[in-house]
Amino acid sequence: NAGVMQNPRHLVRRRGQEARLRCSPMKGHSHVYWYRQLPEEGLKFMVYLQKENIIDESGMPKERFSAEFPKEGPSILRIQQVVRGDSAAYFCASLPGTGTTGELFFGEGSRLTVL
Amino acid sequence: AQSVAQPEDQVNVAEGNPLTVKCTYSVSGNPYLFWYVQYPNRGLQFLLKYITGDNLVKGSYGFEAEFNKSQTSFHLKKPSALVSDSALYFCAVAPNAGNMLTFGGGTRLMVKP
Numbered sequence: 194n195a196g197v198m199q200n201p202r203h204l205v206r207r208r209g210q211e212a213r214l215r216c217s218p219m220k221g222h223s224h225v226y227w228y229r230q231l232p233e234e235g236l237k238f239m240v241y242l243q244k245e246n247i248i249d250e251s252g253m254p255k256e257r258f259s260a261e262f263p264k265e266g267p268s269i270l271r272i273q274q275v276v277r278g279d280s281a282a283y284f285c286a287s288l289p290g291t292g293t294t295g296e297l298f299f300g301e302g303s304r305l306t307v308l
Numbered sequence: 309a310q311s312v313a314q315p316e317d318q319v320n321v322a323e324g325n326p327l328t329v330k331c332t333y334s335v336s337g338n339p340y341l342f343w344y345v346q347y348p349n350r351g352l353q354f355l356l357k358y359i360t361g362d363n364l365v366k367g368s369y370g371f372e373a374e375f376n377k378s379q380t381s382f383h384l385k386k387p388s389a390l391v392s393d394s395a396l397y398f399c400a401v402a403p404n405a406g407n408m409l410t411f412g413g414g415t416r417l418m419v420k421p
Contacts, residue, residue, distance in 0.1 A: 294402070295340050
């Protein structure tokens, strides 16, 4: 059973470009969370999605950031017009949706560098 | 709103000695508490959790954590540290019956031979 898969692992963008980060949850998992980790800091919650629904986006910046989890395919975190402050590691985590509480399964992260 | 504090940025321990990584929390209602570990350039891995029951929770790799309601703490412990335990440790809290984890800032554990 493959774990949570994130790609790309590393992404370099220039200021003003767009960044798209993908996350395929573990097989059978229908809940996806995105977290951001700034250098030398902890994880900050960004958004919680189920298939075709955004459940909680209270941690998402109001502008330039969006997320989706379509019926088919991976979850996408999209950052438009990136700025240097967006440089961070973005982690995706998944849950089956029922049963276990809090045992999030994390991907290895996508590290975004904005030049 | 819930919050987690990990007061130590770094903990240094000699191999074979006991280790403690501190965590205090604030949450409405009964807390769900978690510890995760992060190795360099990797995602977080679940170590253990407290939901209800015994205040002492045992987890992976010989780690345990003690829930103390009066002190709102959930310190991570291990009787004998290994060099391979060196990593970044995160404490997290969720409100009861929820999966919205709030993470602390992390504590870097350095175990020296």
